[in-house]
Amino acid sequence: MSGMDLLLNEFRHALRRLRASPGFTVLAVLVLGLGIGATTSVFSIVQAVLLRSLPYPEADRLVDVSSEQEHLRPTARFGQTSRLTLYQAWRLDSAVFEDLAALTFEDLVLTGIGPAERVNAFTVTANFFPLLGGVPALGRLFTSAEDRPGSPAVAVLSHRFWVSRFGSDSRVLGRTITLDTTAYTVVGVTSPHFRFGLHGRLDPDVWLPLGPLLSDPAAAPWVPGRSGPVHASRGWYVVGRLRSGVTAEQAQARLDGISRQVWASDPGAGRERLLPIVMPLRQAYLGDVQRQLFLMLGAVALVLLVACANVGSLLASRTLARGPELAVRLALGASRPGLTRQLLVESAIVAFAGGVLGVLVTWWSIPPMVRLAGVELLPSVATVGVDQRVLAAALCVSLIAAALCGLDPALVVNHERVADALKLASGFDSVRRVPAGRGTRFSLVLQVVLTSVLLAGAGIMAKSFARLVNVDAGYDPSDVVTAVVKLPESRYQTPEQRVQFIQRALDELHAVPGVVAAALGSAMPIWGGRYGDGVGVTSEYFRVLRIPVRQGDDRGVLALNDMHAVVLSESTARKYFPGQDPVGKETTLFRGEWTGRVVAVTGDIRLFVEEAPFGIVYYPLVSRPVGMLTVLIRTTPGMPDPKRSLREAIQRVDPTVAADRVASMSEMMADVLARRRFYGLLLNVFAGCALVLAAAGIFASVSYAVAQRTRELGVRMALGAEGRDVVLLMVGEGTSIALVGTALGGMGSFLTNRLFRSFLYEVEPTDPLVLSAVAGLLLAVVAMASYLPARRAAAVDPMVALRSE
Numbered sequence: 001m002s003g004m005d006l007l008l009n010e011f012r013h014a015l016r017r018l019r020a021s022p023g024f025t026v027l028a029v030l031v032l033g034l035g036i037g038a039t040t041s042v043f044s045i046v047q048a049v050l051l052r053s054l055p056y057p058e059a060d061r062l063v064d065v066s067s068e069q070e071h072l073r074p075t076a077r078f079g080q081t082s083r084l085t086l087y088q089a090w091r092l093d094s095a096v097f098e099d100l101a102a103l104t105f106e107d108l109v110l111t112g113i114g115p116a117e118r119v120n121a122f123t124v125t126a127n128f129f130p131l132l133g134g135v136p137a138l139g140r141l142f143t144s145a146e147d148r149p150g151s152p153a154v155a156v157l158s159h160r161f162w163v164s165r166f167g168s169d170s171r172v173l174g175r176t177i178t179l180d181t182t183a184y185t186v187v188g189v190t191s192p193h194f195r196f197g198l199h200g201r202l203d204p205d206v207w208l209p210l211g212p213l214l215s216d217p218a219a220a221p222w223v224p225g226r227s228g229p230v231h232a233s234r235g236w237y238v239v240g241r242l243r244s245g246v247t248a249e250q251a252q253a254r255l256d257g258i259s260r261q262v263w264a265s266d267p268g269a270g271r272e273r274l275l276p277i278v279m280p281l282r283q284a285y286l287g288d289v290q291r292q293l294f295l296m297l298g299a300v301a302l303v304l305l306v307a308c309a310n311v312g313s314l315l316a317s318r319t320l321a322r323g324p325e326l327a328v329r330l331a332l333g334a335s336r337p338g339l340t341r342q343l344l345v346e347s348a349i350v351a352f353a354g355g356v357l358g359v360l361v362t363w364w365s366i367p368p369m370v371r372l373a374g375v376e377l378l379p380s381v382a383t384v385g386v387d388q389r390v391l392a393a394a395l396c397v398s399l400i401a402a403a404l405c406g407l408d409p410a411l412v413v414n415h416e417r418v419a420d421a422l423k424l425a426s427g428f429d430s431v432r433r434v435p436a437g438r439g440t441r442f443s444l445v446l447q448v449v450l451t452s453v454l455l456a457g458a459g460i461m462a463k464s465f466a467r468l469v470n471v472d473a474g475y476d477p478s479d480v481v482t483a484v485v486k487l488p489e490s491r492y493q494t495p496e497q498r499v500q501f502i503q504r505a506l507d508e509l510h511a512v513p514g515v516v517a518a519a520l521g522s523a524m525p526i527w528g529g530r531y532g533d534g535v536g537v538t539s540e541y542f543r544v545l546r547i548p549v550r551q552g553d554d555r556g557v558l559a560l561n562d563m564h565a566v567v568l569s570e571s572t573a574r575k576y577f578p579g580q581d582p583v584g585k586e587t588t589l590f591r592g593e594w595t596g597r598v599v600a601v602t603g604d605i606r607l608f609v610e611e612a613p614f615g616i617v618y619y620p621l622v623s624r625p626v627g628m629l630t631v632l633i634r635t636t637p638g639m640p641d642p643k644r645s646l647r648e649a650i651q652r653v654d655p656t657v658a659a660d661r662v663a664s665m666s667e668m669m670a671d672v673l674a675r676r677r678f679y680g681l682l683l684n685v686f687a688g689c690a691l692v693l694a695a696a697g698i699f700a701s702v703s704y705a706v707a708q709r710t711r712e713l714g715v716r717m718a719l720g721a722e723g724r725d726v727v728l729l730m731v732g733e734g735t736s737i738a739l740v741g742t743a744l745g746g747m748g749s750f751l752t753n754r755l756f757r758s759f760l761y762e763v764e765p766t767d768p769l770v771l772s773a774v775a776g777l778l779l780a781v782v783a784m785a786s787y788l789p790a791r792r793a794a795a796v797d798p799m800v801a802l803r804s805e
Contacts (some may be wrong), residue, residue: 014346023523024318026312031693032354032401035307037361038689040394042300042682043615046293047393048384049401055193057133058241063101063257064284065090065238067274078284079277086274089258090238093568096251100240101128104213107486108179108206109658115651118486118660119161119205121179122196123213131241132763136164139173140207151211155184155476159192161205163744168407169503175371181490181656182212192274197285218538239281249366250277292679299457299686302450305395306690308404309450311354315405347406350520355398362386362394440443443742447694451687451744452778453752458687461680464763474605474613475525475545476666477514479635481642482524484661485650498625505540505631510648517543520621524630525607526668536621542567542602550598552583563623566596569604571615587617594624631659690782699785727790734786735779742775749774 018025053059066079073079084102091100095752103124110117126142128134134141137159137475146153155177157166166172176183184206195203242251255276265272283290315672363386370384485505492498502520519541542549550570566587573582581597596619604613621629631650635642645663650659670677716726750766 010342010345011349013342017346018349021318025313026336027696028314028350028405029357031310031354031402031696032351032405033357034689034693035304035363036355036358036394038300038358038366038686039297039304039397040358040362040390041369042297043722044291044362044384044386044390045369045391046272046297046739047389050286050290050293054285055195057282059096059281060105061242061244061276062132062281063242063251064239064281065242066277066279066284066382067259068277070275071356072274073275073277076277078279082238082276083262083266083274086259086262087236087238089170089262089368090240090255090276093254093258096243096246098243099131100125100238101125101131101237102236103209103805104236105204106208107660109486109488109656110177110179110206112176112179113165115647116658117165118484118658119179121206121208122204123208124482125210128239129190129194129241132194134194135191136188137191138170139186141188141190142207146209146211146699148211149214151209151215153182153184153188153208153212155179155187156188156190156207159190159194160203160204162189164203170476176712177206179206179208180488184208184212196689202722224464231321248280250279252276263499296679296682299454299683302454303693303723304401304541306406306447306450306454308691309443309446310693310696311347311350311401312405313447314441314799315343315350335521345400345408350401350618351398351402351405353411354401355394358397359386359391359394362390369760377607421617441737445744447690448738448741448778448782449745451690451694452742452774453748454683454687455774456745457747457752458680458684458769459675459774460763460765460767461683463767463770466678466793467763471606473525473669474603475623476546476668477545479637479639480544480665481633481646482663483631483646483650483659483664485629485657485659486656489627491654491656492627495625497621498627501657502538502621502625502629504653505650505667508652509631509633509646509736512645512649513632514636514642514645516634516636518631518633519544521630521632522621522626524632525605526665526672534617534619537618537625538625540619541618541632544632545604545605548603550601550603552598564596565599565620567618568598569602569614569616569618571604571613571619573598573601573638575615594619603643626650639654691778694778695781695785699788727787730790731786734782738779738782741782742778745778746771746775753775 008239018571054061054062065081065082068076068079081104082102087100087102090097101124103122106121106123108119110119124142126144126147129141139156142154143157144152157172161169162172171184172189175186177186178184190207197203199200217425240251242248253280259275285354366384366386487498487501492501505520506518511514517540519538521538522536525545541547552567566584568576568587574588577585577598582601585598586595587598602618603614605615631646631717633642633646639645643664646662647659650657749771
């Protein structure tokens, strides 16, 4: 018989045996399908986000070039924006780069086409699109002439924005759009596949050329090849393509020398002593996502191992039960390798059936996972799907599962003693206990260990997330709606014009039914803003956020007509006036340019949920009005559509001003915690799956062992053993396995949980309470999984048990 015929014969024999035990087959396929499906689902995200090449030509040579101060660079993981003078000097040197492109982000207001709308705009150099392989879907992109001052104001729309805002109308070419009072002529639309997001920014709505920005009277003339103080206050991101064979380290060393030369010609750069940080574009694009996703892939691999150990122990139990049959076959001349091959074929059939089910689980689970992750959480998550790589991964995982599942029964076959099995087959040694087998016991212990590690990680993450959710931020976000408003510089050039907008906005907001209090500020918690020298606020800022007033006037704290009032938070008051009552005292801000009198002290707040309470100086917004404002309103509970009411109130003040990022503060806090919630939820799902699989595996193994030991248990009860003795015997064996597993799992958790340290908030990775709770839970689950079949066995009449064989 040829090898192929032999394999087909064993395949048919294995199918017959599996069909003869439909319950076992369905259970094994379901267990492996769950493990393989979970693994391939996470792999589909990993390969889309981490393994798939960036959608640009020769993406492996693309780098992000950022800047950092000389003394901070050695410890900086990512740099800040660069000066345009640095970019110019870097680009002039062609030793390490084929080309460099610069871009900067802007939030602009689109008017003239329905209600005013905030749009995300990128101003780029003309070589940006050729560098990244961008081509137009409609019209053209930018030309080198549009890099120069005085060039026409033109714009290129992103394909997504063209579809959503202009309904894919091809007549958009030549149309004029107004962005912050500047009219731009639309000359093109990018291709649907061209996307670019960097440093937390998503793909823009509109692309703008450099020339109009440099035409601003505040900008010095810019000529390629000449360095000068051009838009010194604006930060620029730089993307480049390395020459073939040049590494990021070599490029950084080259740019270091060029940057030091720029210090002499650019006083700002010389004062800041900016040096470059060159890193692969993929690394800058992904940030911390890579490590987090690999941790999740490792966690789901543990689930797969639990599933394989589960099915392997069940297959080993079946093999033990077939001991007499296998012994007879060995006595008649069958070889152990031949029997091992038959068992491996059986495990392979189960594994590949589980693989097919796993692909279906992946296909079903990807959409909710993508919705939960969101584009903001994971770059390229929108491209996740079941493709050839995912199918190949499912095949590889199935092969691994087949090998792991076949390991236990193979060990049983190769260690079964023929004489002992023949005695059992012939009826001698009738009370011989069917051995659990070292491999089976090892599988059960392994399941408990892996489940313990996963549960401990999930418990630590859950405790950390609970701490974050319940942290005292120092203010009350409930029923608060916020927005960001940017006043166009062309319309609000003077402080008086900005103060007039602030006052009119407050009047309109107070007139809205359901608004309890309204305020404007230069910054707010979560969204951030400028907090360095202080934050400008209007009088009801503290009432809107319910920030407690500890000392001083708690009625209106800051009045619009009190231009020199100052409010300090508690930690700031202690810093400026240690051991004193600060109310009534004077303090200076803005490097001594402004003096104010302290009228109150408030509680500290957390600017960001995960950070420590922050000391703040509050001053009247009208004394130093800014062009970027935050709007806050506190509404009555259940107020209908407060977001729309806020937008409409701002529109009534000035139709050319858009309220952007309109959201409730509760939603904003949820968004801040979204990534932790996503990874924490995944880890808890994996831990729950592992717990269920381990409990089911132990239950099935104990049930099978009880069934095989029916005669032994009948003899024990016939000789005087009581039912509780039988129960204690079986529960004791299961508990011994659990004790060993939880002890090893505790040690494993002590080591692996340190990988989650960066995810944790005010929780140690080796939290003893969590580890103890996990051990107790596993012991209880294993004891219950052992108790149920043992109780059923204890209820059997001893004579019936003895007659059963």
